[in-house]
Amino acid sequence: MGRSANAPCPCGSGIKFKRCCRPLHNGAAAPTPEALMRSRYAAYAVGDVDYVMATTDPEGPVFRQDRAAWADDLRLFARLTTFERLEIREVSPITDEHGEVRFFAQLRRGGDDVSFEERSLFRHSGGRWYYVAPLGASAADR
Numbered sequence: 730m731g732r733s734a735n736a737p738c739p740c741g742s743g744i745k746f747k748r749c750c751r752p753l754h755n756g757a758a759a760p761t762p763e764a765l766m767r768s769r770y771a772a773y774a775v776g777d778v779d780y781v782m783a784t785t786d787p788e789g790p791v792f793r794q795d796r797a798a799w800a801d802d803l804r805l806f807a808r809l810t811t812f813e814r815l816e817i818r819e820v821s822p823i824t825d826e827h828g829e830v831r832f833f834a835q836l837r838r839g840g841d842d843v844s845f846e847e848r849s850l851f852r853h854s855g856g857r858w859y860y861v862a863p864l865g866a867s868a869a870d871r
């Protein structure tokens with residue numbers, strides 16, 4: 730949250746944070762699943778766990794009712810992890826309601842490489858995209 734608005738966006742777009750993912754963190758709707766994916770990665774990187782929770786599909790399996798404990802878990806994860814790089818590897822054709830994004834997140838925790846690849850499912854509802862769940866994840870697959 731201390732990130733300068735003029736710094737490059739943590740999502741790796743090459744655009745300033747204030748012109749890339751921060752407007753989404755401030756309430757703008759992500760236009761595509763990829764934009765939501767990028768903004769969620771950036772939210773982890775800046776520790777904006779409220780955004781991560783707010784963009785998780787309330788009807789999906791990853792959503793948690795215990796918001797305080799969930800926020801604590803997310804904060805801990807964000808604090809212990811260095812978000813080095815995001816690579817969007819594949820974006821599926823978007824239907825009216827669903828989209829898929831395959832990405833690689835290069836992460837470190839302590840001295841460990843905890844990078845992973847994931848194909849994520851997104852759902853469109855009420856004019857907004859939400860992250861539903863991973864469709865298949867593999868550790869440090871590159």
Ligand SMILES: [Zn+2]
Binds near residue numbers: 746749771
């Ligand atoms: Zn961004």
